[in-house]
Amino acid sequence: MALPITVSVEKRTEDAPRWMPAATSVGAVVLAFVVSGVVLWLIGVNPFQVYGFFWRATFGSWAAFSDTMVKATPLILVGLACTVAFKMKLWNIGAEGQFYMGAFFASLVVLAPLLPTDSPPAIVIPAMMIMGMVGGAVWGFFPGVLKARFGVNEIITTLMLNYVAVLWNNFWIFDRWSDAGFQMTPTFARNAWLPRLSDYARTYPIFSGITLHLGVIFGLLAAVLVWWVLHRSRWGYEIRLIGDNPQAARYAGINIARNIILVMMFSGALAGLAGMSEISGVVHRLQERISPGYGFTGIIVAWLAKLNPFGVILVSILFGALIVAGREVQPSGIAQMIQGFVLFAVISSDVLLRYKIRLVRNVGRPATAGETA
Amino acid sequence: MNLEIILHAGLATGTILLFAAIGEILAERSGVLNLGVEGMMLLGAMTGFSVSLATGNPWLGVAMAMLAAGILSLAHAVVTVSFQADQVVSGLSLTFLGTGLALVLGNGLTGQNAALIPNYDIAGLAAIPFIGPVFFKDHSPLVYVGYVFAPLVWFYIEKTRPGLHLRAVGEKPVAADTMGVNVYALRYFYVFVGGCLAGLAGATISLSVSPGWYSAQTTSGQGWIAIGLVIFAQWNPLQAALGGYLFGALRRAILDLQGPPTLLGFTNPLYINSNFGFFLQMTPYLLTILALVIGSRQAMRKRLGAPAALGEPYIRGERGL
Numbered sequence: 186m187a188l189p190i191t192v193s194v195e196k197r198t199e200d201a202p203r204w205m206p207a208a209t210s211v212g213a214v215v216l217a218f219v220v221s222g223v224v225l226w227l228i229g230v231n232p233f234q235v236y237g238f239f240w241r242a243t244f245g246s247w248a249a250f251s252d253t254m255v256k257a258t259p260l261i262l263v264g265l266a267c268t269v270a271f272k273m274k275l276w277n278i279g280a281e282g283q284f285y286m287g288a289f290f291a292s293l294v295v296l297a298p299l300l301p302t303d304s305p306p307a308i309v310i311p312a313m314m315i316m317g318m319v320g321g322a323v324w325g326f327f328p329g330v331l332k333a334r335f336g337v338n339e340i341i342t343t344l345m346l347n348y349v350a351v352l353w354n355n356f357w358i359f360d361r362w363s364d365a366g367f368q369m370t371p372t373f374a375r376n377a378w379l380p381r382l383s384d385y386a387r388t389y390p391i392f393s394g395i396t397l398h399l400g401v402i403f404g405l406l407a408a409v410l411v412w413w414v415l416h417r418s419r420w421g422y423e424i425r426l427i428g429d430n431p432q433a434a435r436y437a438g439i440n441i442a443r444n445i446i447l448v449m450m451f452s453g454a455l456a457g458l459a460g461m462s463e464i465s466g467v468v469h470r471l472q473e474r475i476s477p478g479y480g481f482t483g484i485i486v487a488w489l490a491k492l493n494p495f496g497v498i499l500v501s502i503l504f505g506a507l508i509v510a511g512r513e514v515q516p517s518g519i520a521q522m523i524q525g526f527v528l529f530a531v532i533s534s535d536v537l538l539r540y541k542i543r544l545v546r547n548v549g550r551p552a553t554a555g556e557t558a
Numbered sequence: 559m560n561l562e563i564i565l566h567a568g569l570a571t572g573t574i575l576l577f578a579a580i581g582e583i584l585a586e587r588s589g590v591l592n593l594g595v596e597g598m599m600l601l602g603a604m605t606g607f608s609v610s611l612a613t614g615n616p617w618l619g620v621a622m623a624m625l626a627a628g629i630l631s632l633a634h635a636v637v638t639v640s641f642q643a644d645q646v647v648s649g650l651s652l653t654f655l656g657t658g659l660a661l662v663l664g665n666g667l668t669g670q671n672a673a674l675i676p677n678y679d680i681a682g683l684a685a686i687p688f689i690g691p692v693f694f695k696d697h698s699p700l701v702y703v704g705y706v707f708a709p710l711v712w713f714y715i716e717k718t719r720p721g722l723h724l725r726a727v728g729e730k731p732v733a734a735d736t737m738g739v740n741v742y743a744l745r746y747f748y749v750f751v752g753g754c755l756a757g758l759a760g761a762t763i764s765l766s767v768s769p770g771w772y773s774a775q776t777t778s779g780q781g782w783i784a785i786g787l788v789i790f791a792q793w794n795p796l797q798a799a800l801g802g803y804l805f806g807a808l809r810r811a812i813l814d815l816q817g818p819p820t821l822l823g824f825t826n827p828l829y830i831n832s833n834f835g836f837f838l839q840m841t842p843y844l845l846t847i848l849a850l851v852i853g854s855r856q857a858m859r860k861r862l863g864a865p866a867a868l869g870e871p872y873i874r875g876e877r878g879l
Contacts, residue, residue, distance in 0.1 A: 345843040360833035518661025525655025
């Protein structure tokens with residue numbers, strides 16, 4: 186029997202319309218929220234209540250929006266770190282570890298101390314930024330070399346190094362730098378704090394209680410830098426060519442091994458800067474769990490943004506909101522579940538960019554053998 | 559520090575890695591890389607524990623754990639086999655999704671006491687000196703299943719006709735298709751089987767080896783170690799079993815090192831300052847990396863190991879491998 190409508194799937198011969206990638210991403214996010222809502226409803230939680238709460242906690246007021254942006258800041262940097270690596274099809278899953286090592290190296294400036302304790306902020310802050318990037322780059326260097334020299338799968342090495350970085354930090358927090366036996370270091374002196382909007386509340390009362398810090402500017406500048414490197418520089422051309430067609434890149438004489446190491450270090454440096462920005466701008470000390478999984482969320486951010494550096498900013502704000510909301514809502518894990526659904530919906534929706542899917546009406550036409558089968 | 563105890567514990571915890579790694583081997587031999595093992599294991603651990611809690615039957619829990627993780631893995635199959643999306647990204651999403659689902663659905667399970675799978679001795683064999691107490695005494699039935707399972711899967715892959723089809727689909731899907739093997743169906747099937755085994759690995763944790771539900775700490779990265787083990791084992795189930803047991807024994811040895819005040823006549827630094835234990839805790843992860851370096855060098859030298867079509871979507875009618 187012939188169905189009244191059949192689905193026709195054809196491979197696109199030309200590129201998908203320009204609006205489609207953005208439209209499918211938005212559609213995928215909406216779909217993910219709907220599916221997550223169904224799951225919540227099934228376990229007896231009212232999804233409208235949860236989502237209403239999400240909205241108020243994240244965009245409901247200036248203070249709430251500032252919280253969202255504070256959480257979005259590390260995501261922007263980590264999302265950019267993943268973007269750079271993924272452009273070359275280099276699966277850096279180790280941004281989490283690079284984040285922790287960035288935080289550790291930046292802490293060295295204050296706690297070792299590498300600089301006199303009474304140095305002006307104009308020297309301490311840049312030193313911490315540089316050390317943060319160095320820490321992340323070092324943590325990206327090892328998997329880069331192993332991949333370039335021995336062909337070792339970078340997914341597993343970067344992932345294993347995440348655990349090592351957290352344990353390394355724990356040793357210093359619990360032992361050498363422990364503040365009177367507590368599992369945290371002493372609070373940094375003021376000269377190691379990134380300026381916050383609330384610091385200016387005396388002059389501009391509107392900023393009172395707004396914790397947004399300078400790190401967000403690092404994120405925005407880094408997005409411009411990454412865009413420029415990837416799309417306007419010779420290096421970026423090499424990265425994209427290796428990602429799209431390693432064979433062609435090899436024939437063109439591009440040194441792939443060197444690029445693997447350099448890109449892993451660049452990627453690590455961005456994640457390390459995120460770690461520095463977090464301890465210098467938010468917690469003001471090194472402690473356990475400075476990241477609720479920023480490194481992993483960065484992977485989704487990069488993918489959802491279709492590896493577009495400016496898209497990373499927008500997606501980071503959405504995911505920053507999810508983190509802020511997820512912190513305060515029970516059961517825990519809701520935010521993670523929504524993230525999982527979002528990512529799945531997005532990669533599934535990619536099929537729409539590669540195939541044309543149409544509904545074909547079969548009225549008054551005898552069924553062909555193929556359709557009846 | 560007792561070798562007998564360390565090896566006994568190694569076999570028990572190694573069984574977790576054995577099931578997960580062999581599941582991943584089956585999926586990868588069919589050409590599909592599934593990085594979602596950690597998420598599937600966690601969903602399996604939660605489902606098994608929760609079903610046992612509700613019904614009082616731990617074996618029903620094991621069955622449901624396998625089913626739940628298997629169904630979750632089908633999401634990966636749809637996205638990578640039918641939609642030909644990137645297997646790396648899809649596998650990572652599966653980890654997020656599985657972890658998130660397990661945490662949401664497992665809310666409130668922490669601290670509960672479910673019916674667990676009891677340990678058994680194997681009559682007769684348990685009496686053999688040393689071998690008996692290590693291999694055949696006071697183990698979960700799942701450990702004994704593991705002894706038989708690894709050689710069986712090896713035989714299936716290497717010596718049987720369906721195993722030949724599995725290898726063909728992973729090495730040369732075009733040729734397999736020409737021979738009348740349904741590439742898509744087989745890939746779906748082995749991704750599903752891999753998911754079921756990851757679920758079994760999860761239930762092995764929560765209902766038997768280290769029972770209970772401790773949120774994401776239940777699996778604590780063992781799914782990722784299992785994926786590393788697959789490469790270390792060169793996609794061979796027997797080597798995966800050995801590697802799993804070895805890793806399990808090492809984990810236990812590391813724990814036991816913190817006990818005695820002196821080691822080989824020297825004062826034990828771990829006994830004085832337990833914070834040095836953080837460095838010991840790094841060793842399983844560093845060893846995984848070391849194992850990968852050794853495994854990758856061998857694979858490069860011998861030019862074998864990885865299935866040729868691993869990670870490549872198969873598109874019928876297009877030029878491929």
